[in-house]
Amino acid sequence: xxxxxxxxxxxxxxxxxxxxxxxxxxxxxxxxxxxxxxxxxxxxxxxxxxxxxxxxxxxxxxxxxxxxxxxxxxxxxxxxxxxxxxxxxxxxxxxxxxxxxxxxxxxxxxxxxxxxxxxxxxxxxxxxxxxxxxxxxxxxxxxxxxxxxxxxxxxxxxxxxxxxxxxxxxxxxxxxxxxxxxxxxxxxxxxxxxxxxxxxxxxxxxxxxxxxxxxxxxxxxxxxxxxxxxxxxxxxxxxxxxxxxxxxxxxxxxxxxxxxxxxxxxxxxxxxxxxxxxxxxxxxxxxxxxxxxxxxxxxxxxxxxxxxxxxxxxxxxxxxxxxxxxxxxxxxxxxxxxxxxxxxxxxxxxxxxxxxxxxxxxxxxxxxxxxxxxxxxxxxxxxxxxxxxxxxxxxxxxxxxxxxxxxxxxxxxxxxxxxxxxxxxxxxxxxxxxxxxxxxxxxxxxxxxxxxxxxxxxxxxxxxxxxxxxxxxxxxxxxxxxxxxxxxxxxxxxxxxxxxxxxxxxxxxxxxxxxxxxxxxxxxxxxxxxxxxxxxxxxxxxxxxxxxxxxxxxxxxxxxxxxxxxxxxxxxxxxxxxxxxxxxxxxxxxxxxxxxxxxxxxxxxxxxxxxxxxxxxxxxxxxxxxxxxxxxxxxxxxxxxxxxxxxxxxxxxxx
Amino acid sequence: xxxxxxxxxxxxxxxxxxxxxxxxxxxxxxxxxxxxxxxxxxxxxxxxxxxxxxxxxxxxxxxxxxxxxxxxxxxxxxxxxxxxxxxxxxxxxxxxxxxxxxxxxxxxxxxxxxxxxxxxxxxxxxxxxxxxxxxxxxxxxxxxxxxxxxxxxxxxxxxxxxxxxxxxxxxxxxxxxxxxxxxxxxxxxxxxxxxxxxxxxxxxxxxxxxxxxxxxxxxxxxxxxxxxxxxxxxxxxxxxxxxxxxxxxxxxxxxxxxxxxxxxxxxxxxxxxxxxxxxxxxx
Ligand SMILES: Cc1cc2nc3c(=O)[nH]c(=O)nc-3n(C[C@H](O)[C@H](O)[C@H](O)COP(=O)(O)OP(=O)(O)OC[C@H]3O[C@@H](n4cnc5c(N)ncnc54)[C@H](O)[C@@H]3O)c2cc1C
Ligand code: SF4
Ligand code: SF4
Ligand code: FES
Numbered sequence: 001x002x003x004x005x006x007x008x009x010x011x012x013x014x015x016x017x018x019x020x021x022x023x024x025x026x027x028x029x030x031x032x033x034x035x036x037x038x039x040x041x042x043x044x045x046x047x048x049x050x051x052x053x054x055x056x057x058x059x060x061x062x063x064x065x066x067x068x069x070x071x072x073x074x075x076x077x078x079x080x081x082x083x084x085x086x087x088x089x090x091x092x093x094x095x096x097x098x099x100x101x102x103x104x105x106x107x108x109x110x111x112x113x114x115x116x117x118x119x120x121x122x123x124x125x126x127x128x129x130x131x132x133x134x135x136x137x138x139x140x141x142x143x144x145x146x147x148x149x150x151x152x153x154x155x156x157x158x159x160x161x162x163x164x165x166x167x168x169x170x171x172x173x174x175x176x177x178x179x180x181x182x183x184x185x186x187x188x189x190x191x192x193x194x195x196x197x198x199x200x201x202x203x204x205x206x207x208x209x210x211x212x213x214x215x216x217x218x219x220x221x222x223x224x225x226x227x228x229x230x231x232x233x234x235x236x237x238x239x240x241x242x243x244x245x246x247x248x249x250x251x252x253x254x255x256x257x258x259x260x261x262x263x264x265x266x267x268x269x270x271x272x273x274x275x276x277x278x279x280x281x282x283x284x285x286x287x288x289x290x291x292x293x294x295x296x297x298x299x300x301x302x303x304x305x306x307x308x309x310x311x312x313x314x315x316x317x318x319x320x321x322x323x324x325x326x327x328x329x330x331x332x333x334x335x336x337x338x339x340x341x342x343x344x345x346x347x348x349x350x351x352x353x354x355x356x357x358x359x360x361x362x363x364x365x366x367x368x369x370x371x372x373x374x375x376x377x378x379x380x381x382x383x384x385x386x387x388x389x390x391x392x393x394x395x396x397x398x399x400x401x402x403x404x405x406x407x408x409x410x411x412x413x414x415x416x417x418x419x420x421x422x423x424x425x426x427x428x429x430x431x432x433x434x435x436x437x438x439x440x441x442x443x444x445x446x447x448x449x450x451x452x453x454x455x456x457x458x459x460x461x462x463x464x465x466x467x468x469x470x471x472x473x474x475x476x477x478x479x480x481x482x483x484x485x486x487x488x489x490x491x492x493x494x495x496x497x498x499x500x501x502x503x504x505x506x507x508x509x510x511x512x513x514x515x516x517x518x519x520x521x522x523x524x525x526x527x528x529x530x531x532x533x534x535x536x537x538x539x540x541x542x543x544x545x546x547x548x549x550x551x552x553x554x555x556x557x558x559x560x561x562x563x564x565x566x567x568x569x570x571x572x573x574x575x576x577x578x579x580x581x582x583x584x585x586x587x588x589x590x591x592x593x594x595x596x597x598x599x600x601x602x603x604x605x606x607x608x609x610x611x612x613x614x615x616x617x618x619x620x621x622x623x624x625x626x627x628x629x630x631x632x633x634x635x636x637x638x639x640x641x642x643x644x645x646x647x648x649x650x651x652x653x654x655x
Numbered sequence: 656x657x658x659x660x661x662x663x664x665x666x667x668x669x670x671x672x673x674x675x676x677x678x679x680x681x682x683x684x685x686x687x688x689x690x691x692x693x694x695x696x697x698x699x700x701x702x703x704x705x706x707x708x709x710x711x712x713x714x715x716x717x718x719x720x721x722x723x724x725x726x727x728x729x730x731x732x733x734x735x736x737x738x739x740x741x742x743x744x745x746x747x748x749x750x751x752x753x754x755x756x757x758x759x760x761x762x763x764x765x766x767x768x769x770x771x772x773x774x775x776x777x778x779x780x781x782x783x784x785x786x787x788x789x790x791x792x793x794x795x796x797x798x799x800x801x802x803x804x805x806x807x808x809x810x811x812x813x814x815x816x817x818x819x820x821x822x823x824x825x826x827x828x829x830x831x832x833x834x835x836x837x838x839x840x841x842x843x844x845x846x847x848x849x850x851x852x853x854x855x856x857x858x859x860x861x862x863x864x865x866x867x868x869x870x871x872x873x874x875x876x877x878x879x880x881x882x883x884x885x886x887x888x889x890x891x892x893x894x895x896x897x898x899x900x901x902x903x904x905x906x907x908x909x910x911x912x913x914x915x916x917x918x919x920x921x922x923x924x925x926x927x928x929x930x931x932x933x934x935x936x937x938x
Contacts (some may be wrong), residue, residue: 024798035723036783038823039731098804101793101877103816110806134730137817149787210725244693245700245746246727337813345728348747351698428798478707521709522718526678527773527929530706530719554931649857 002444005030006322006434007175007190009161009217011037011132012092012530013420014403015196016140019426023144023152024437030188032156032177032235033145034212036139038577041198042423043211045133046251046342049097051090051421053114056122060299061396063088066124068624070418072413073119073297074369076561076598076626081618082376082408086425087383093424094126096170100139103128105338112460115338116415119297130341135192136420156188163220163401164193166457170225171446176456179465180532185526187453189445191438194430195221195394196402196423199368199594203540203547204493205485206248207365208552218372218405219539222546226351226394227373228603229407229617231543232550235414236493239325240364241346247364248349251342252416254359255294257334259327259632261285261305261313262358273316273324273358284308289632299413299560300631302363306494309362316360324358364467365493367419370547371409372401373602376408381622384429389437392430400434402426412559467520467531474519477534484511484613487545490544493553496563501552507547512541512610542612546603547610556597568628569637583642586635590628590643598626667692667756670712671701673720674764679840683771686720687712698738698745698763699724700755702775722775729911732822735829736775737764742910745775766829770838779825782856783838785867786823789890793880802814805878806846818873818919820912826917827865827906831901832860862899863890865906869919875926888930897927 006022008015008612013032019029031037052061067087071078096471098112099105103125105113114123116546128135147153158180165187174189194521200215201207222228239254240247240260255261262283264276285304293303304321316322327343328337332355335343346354373395377388384391392400392408401407410418491504509558515538556566570587572577599616606613628643630636668689676683688705689712702722709719724734727746734745739757751760769777807815828834839857841850871887874880891897900920907916 021798026750035725035731035733036779036823038783039725039733041725043731043822044726092800095803096798099793099795099801099879101804101819101874101880103812103819106807106809106812108809110808112803131730131820134822135816138819139793142786143795145783145787146792146794209853210731211727212725243697244695245697248728313820341730348729349749351749476707478703517806517821521706524718526676527721527776529721531707 003028004191004438004441004444005189005446006438007032007188007193008177009033009193010040010196010198011144011155011401012040012042012196012198012403013137013140013155013423013508014406014426014461015194016137016144017424018194018196018402018430019153019411020140020143020147021059021192021428021431022434023150027432027435027438029147029153030156030190031153032159032161032188034158034160034180035457036157037144037155038138040137040421041213042137042420043134044208044210044249045136045420046130046249047117047253047256048115048127048132048141049094049136050117050124050415050417050422051094051126052122052124053091053112055111055114056124059122061122061124063090065122067206068089069120070409070415071411071624072627072629073415074413075629076621077233077411077558077600077619078409079376080621080623081378081384084382084623085429086409086422088383089425089429092423093421093428097136097424100143102135102139103131115253116295117256118252118292118295125253125256127253127338128252130343132341133420136424161197161217161220161288162460163456164224165453166376166396167448167452168268170396172396173448175454176453176461178458181527183528183531185464186455188455189448189453191445192398192400192434194400194402194434195405196374196427197405199404200540200543201365201368202481203484203544204365204488205482206243206245208237208247209366214536214540215543216536216539218401218649219543221394221396221399222373222603222605223539223542223604223607224396226396226399228370228546229373229600230370230412230550231546231603232492232554232601233369233412234365234492234547235298235367235369235560236302236363237366238298238305238363239361240366241350242320242322242357242362242364243349248345248608249342249347249364249366250359250361252295253566254325254327254342257327257338258330259294259325259333260329261294261301261323261325263308263316263323267313268316268318272327274328282314292631296601297413297415297632299562302494303562305363322360322362325361326358327354328356328358362651363494365489367414368404369407369412369414371373371405371407374401374406374408378620386429387432387436389433389440391433392426392460398437399572400430402430464531466521467534468517470517472519475514477515477518477530477537480511480515480518481537481540484508484540484544487511488547492547494562496551496561497565498552498563502549504549505545505552508541508544515541542605545612549614550601550603553614554597554601556593558597568633570633571638579638583635583638586639587628587642587646594626665819667912669750671705672730672760672762673774675720675774675804676765678773679770679838682854686717692750696750696751698736698748698761699727699734701750701761702745720775721893730822735824737767737829738762742766742826744824744826744910747911766825768829768834769825770836778885779823781858781861782825782828782864782866784855785863786870788859788863789867789871789872789881791874793874793877794883795879800920804893807878811876813875813889815873817914818869819912821866821869822912823866824911825866826911830905830909831865832878832905833901834864834901837861859895861895863895863915865900865920868897868900868923869914869916872919872922885930888927889922891927892931897923900924
């Protein structure tokens with residue numbers, strides 16, 4: 001057999017960890033990326049990466065608790081075996097990254113230091129200042145460069161993935177890409193293609209994501225028949241700094257290191273924030289969530305900030321929504337050591353020193369929990385079978401999804417500092433399974449009939465020609481993108497309502513139709529960014545529709561998906577008996593709702609109708625039974641008590 | 656712009672002058688665009704506006720200007736260009752500040768030390784090749800679980816951390832008088848692979864640049880990275896090595912990540928001298 005190769009699309013943490021591990025296993029790897037891999041979006045990650053550690057263990061932590069926090073934080077919407085496996089790998093992953101030279105912050109004695117992140121009570125998060133993603137990415141970039149020198153890895157940087165090549169059994173045999181400099185389109189035979197192309201924040205116009213996060217690679221797989229799951233779960237990060245081109249993240253680590261969120265009790269109090277006395281400040285997260293305080297999970301913090309500004313009118317500024325994120329009580333030296341990177345960003349882009357003046361922040365679209373649907377191979381004890389080619393494979397054999405574009409780990413809401421973990425875990429864990437997949441193949445992709453690849457290249461060339469030949473004066477792709485972003489941000493972020501979602505769907509369909517009439521301002525064949533952008537825009541619509549349809553269909557509240565119409569009530573009864581009856585009804589409703597909605601949304605693209613078809617898949621919750629997520633609900637203690645009684649009673653009935 | 660602002664005219668605008676070039680080997684030319692002012696703009700949002708309406712100040716329709724960017728928060732190193740005569744990142748170049756320095760007009764040029772691909776996009780492949788030459792990685796045994804890495808004091812971490820921030824933007828190379836531009840073109844009977852090979856060999860003979868010298872210090876200071884010190888020092892004293900640095904210190908002045916390049920260069924210089932002497936006596 002000719003030599004086999006694996007194509008990795010994307011050189012963020014997920015793609016690079018896969019590439020280096022595959023190379024170690026002796027497999028030849030190609031890495032394709034829009035940007036030089038060292039410039040991938042992972043470089044933006046600030047706060048850190050989670051695992052339990054020897055120290056948290058002594059405070060009662062364990063891998064199991066990390067697993068539990070992750071599924072609880074995600075409102076139980078994830079299949080539990082992959083999450084469990086990831087949590088058990090986490091300490092090993094941090095050790096590996098440490099060995100690769102990541103400059104994690106240290107304790108006085110020289111151990112890796114940890115900070116606390118949202119949705120947990122333990123200090124699990126390892127960090128390298130406030131530039132953890134950059135440091136992790138560089139370590140992997142360096143290792144992949146090492147394999148490049150050794151001849152195991154070839155990089156195709158400044159290349160755009162145009163789509164998978166499927167044979168007539170629907171098996172992925174490679175892909176087609178375009179050189180962004182020469183605009184050459186060519187096929188890459190590959191015995192497996194791994195999509196590690198990150199998130200899709202650009203669907204929302206401005207977000208905390210980098211400009212390459214268009215979701216284009218994922219959408220092209222989706223349109224080729226790959227399933228997409230849980231699209232409606234989009235994380236809106238509570239704390240970002242609004243900007244004209246980007247909403248720049250202020251990492252959760254700012255709160256992890258003691259940052260406090262507040263607004264003046266007097267609406268739009270004109271005083272300098274530092275002159276406002278404690279008694280006239282409303283630390284609303286601390287007051288409403290005494291246990292977690294400023295570190296409630298993201299979906300909750302986001303909704304509260306939204307609520308304070310929109311419903312209570314307590315925004316710090318008049319014409320603009322924002323609240324204070326205050327670090328000014330923390331010593332400057334400590335701030336510089338632990339948060340230097342993000343404070344510099346604030347200072348550089350806002351011209352204000354956040355060590356002296358509280359920052360002004362507002363929520364922004366940040367992360368997609370949804371992504372390509374993938375399978376997994378469960379062991380009897382509820383983990384993942386190692387070296388199984390079933391892990392992380394999409395419904396198209398040979399096509400895999402890793403990193404942010406894999407839907408598997410974060411359910412309805414991702415906990416901070418769990419994404420970097422899931423990305424690296426994916427790459428390391430998938431590689432041995434791919435080795436087995438390759439050895440099971442009878443022929444190498446390089447030996448597949450040339451016509452298979454040629455016809456796909458011709459199809460792509462024809463698509464491009466069609467774009468280039470459109471008459472001038474048509475729709476403007478940049479303006480359509482802006483409108484798409486506005487529609488999505490209005491309808492499918494923090495608070496969702498069915499009439500708005502229905503309108504948004506109609507508007508997105510109209511925009512998609514208009515985008516078919518986009519004209520290019522550049523019809524040349526050299527570094528044509530206009531063409532690349534327009535093509536990415538066209539591919540945004542199928543994903544935008546998937547998000548909106550999923551959100552419209554899901555009549556409940558779960559994690560980041562919040563529809564006030566279906567919110568679970570607080571307990572309001574006056575007497576204990578009344579409240580107990582309410583709690584009982586609450587639990588019944590919770591149970592019924594789970595039976596209806598504790599399911600992954602699975603979307604399939606229907607090319608002829610150009611629309612999305614949804615179905616629902618049961619979630620494997622066999623390890624940790626779902627329980628109500630009660631952060632901050634009035635009557636939480638009572639509901640918990642009633643719920644626990646029910647669970648005990650149920651267990652007693654099981655023989 | 657400032658004038659307009661004071662007079663309170665309806666449409667506040669400013670001009671952007673861009674040095675354009677359609678492709679390698681083609682002549683470059685200046686083009687002027689007029690952009691309507693908005694608060695909180697940076698050079699990337701200016702370029703986005705121009706992309707959406709590619710029309711010059713005198714009303715001619717043109718092809719959109721090409722440029723590189725990704726993170727928009729000065730961590731990815733993509734958007735290096737020469738703005739009002741100074742090499743820097745476009746995403747952190749705030750329009751208000753630029754207009755304060757130089758009212759009415761912003762000037763954008765591609766970095767001149769790298770070959771132009773198109774307009775403001777340059778080919779920085781040489782910068783990454785230098786990272787290969789100096790073995791800029793920790794040569795671990797492999798990626799299986801082997802427990803924790805070597806412990807490190809806070810002091811060591813605080814020394815390594817700034818050095819590991821180099822985002823390969825190339826600002827330092829644009830500023831360095833010793834880093835001269837080379838532009839190779841693919842021969843007619845040369846395959847892409849042969850061309851890449853020839854590029855790498857050519858780059859390896861030329862000055863490797865302050866960013867790579869600083870990476871030598873980073874990895875030679877790391878408890879495990881240190882094991883390959885002498886290989887890295889070999890690269891420093893080879894052709895294109897540290898001896899070419901004239902100590903002009905231009906590099907450190909422009910580094911957007913404030914990497915202590917001259918400190919690294921001084922340390923590397925001493926280490927290289929010792930290394931060369933030792934080699935001398937060994938043979
Ligand atoms: C500002 C910010 C801060 C964050 N902080 C944290 C944190 O502290 N902790 C945490 O756990 N998570 C954090 N996250 C989330 C985390 O950074 C991302 O989820 C993660 O980095 C994604 O990595 P990835 O490998 O999946 O993809 P990315 O790093 O996004 O890389 C995608 C790759 O795919 C390539 N690509 C995309 N499309 C194509 C195409 N069509 N053709 C070819 N190549 C393509 C790109 O060039 C790139 O190389 C943060 C996210 C943001 C936005
Ligand atoms: S100090 Fe050396 S590397 Fe830096 S600019 Fe001067 S010559 Fe170049
Ligand atoms: S040393 Fe500084 S200027 Fe030079 S490439 Fe690195 S970050 Fe850029
Ligand atoms: S866009 Fe990343 S540094 Fe400017």
